[in-house]
Amino acid sequence: MEEQIRKAAGLILNSRYTTAFTGAGISVESGIPPFRGNEGLWNKYDPRFLEISYFINNPLESWKVIKEIFYDFFGQAKPNKAHLALAAMEKKGLLGKIITQNIDNLHQEAGSVEVCEFHGNSRRLVCLECRRKYPSDGMSLDHLPPTCRECGGILKPDFVFFGEGIPQGAITCSYDAAGLADVFLIIGTTGEVMPANQIPFIAKSAGSKIIEINTEPSNFTGSITDVFIRGKAGEVMQKLAIELFTASLDNDKDGINENFEVHGQ
Ligand code: NAD
Secondary structure (H helix, E strand, C coil): CHHHHHHHHHHHHCCCCEEEEECHHHHHHHCCCCCCCCCCHHHCCCHHHHEHHHHHHCHHHHHHHHHHHHHHHHHHCCCCHHHHHHHHHHHCCCCCEEEECCCCCHHHHHCCCCEEECCEEEEEEEECCCCCEEEHHHCCCCCCCCECCCCCCEEEEEECCECCCCCHHHHHHHHHHHHHCCEEEEECCCCCCCCHHHHHHHHHHCCCEEEEEECCCCCCCCCCCCEEEECCHHHHHHHHHHHHHHHHCCCCCCCECCCCCECCC
8 A cells, every 4th residue: 555655645746736536435434424335324214315306395204314314413523534634735735626526514624625516515505495595504403394584495405416417516616627637536436426427537538647545446446547545535545645745845844743734834
């Protein structure tokens, strides 16, 4: 693994623009399970509660499950070392943008600013009638379904349900960041969800070197990945960040502490 990490660090340090692309695997060490696999959410919950047509016809039934998964349970999660390392890379000028498929807001909580939310964000609610948006923090979920203060319409989490399109702003943000990348860092995604799984191919076609971190090979590993680092996102990113920051800080003697807070900006 050490050799692969050194290779990845070398590519990032020589890159003019690096983009990260993250999936559910990056948040597993924060206690949020992925959708698929033995421990996946779909082994416990029926995915139809997240279908837009089911939600519109049965908002109360959907909301009971949504509240349990995304607010009672995900709401407690904190960023892990992988999220923190990416935020520190951005601060140090070693990362341009993160494109995330995740809806847990953990990149933003870690301090990342340039984030394309391809599938939206569970920390916002949107009114199905007037499209007004609310931070979920300020909304009581004691009475379900929650409703809009302005028009009384039903509120839906502002993430993309099955059967909904990807917001145009998220597509533009993500495709631009992929097309610009000299280095494209894929972390913790199977590459099975369309159309998000096309984004790494945009980067590859634009000449990007692909680095991938995952506990298992993915759909990208045997096809477009140049450097595959097998391991948990938090553990690998911690090692990669130390390698990167040691090298990039050689001249200015700045440092980072073990929580990836960057000193001497
Ligand atoms: P997925 O559930 O299909 O696959 C998870 C991937 O992460 C797998 O390739 C697995 O091998 C890898 N993985 C598991 N633990 C890991 C770890 N500790 N470190 C690195 N990799 C690890 O996830 P997906 O491909 O992102 O697609 C599922 C869709 O559902 C996406 O839209 C995803 O963002 C969304 N989702 C989001 C969350 C979240 O917001 N945290 C959680 C579940 C699903």
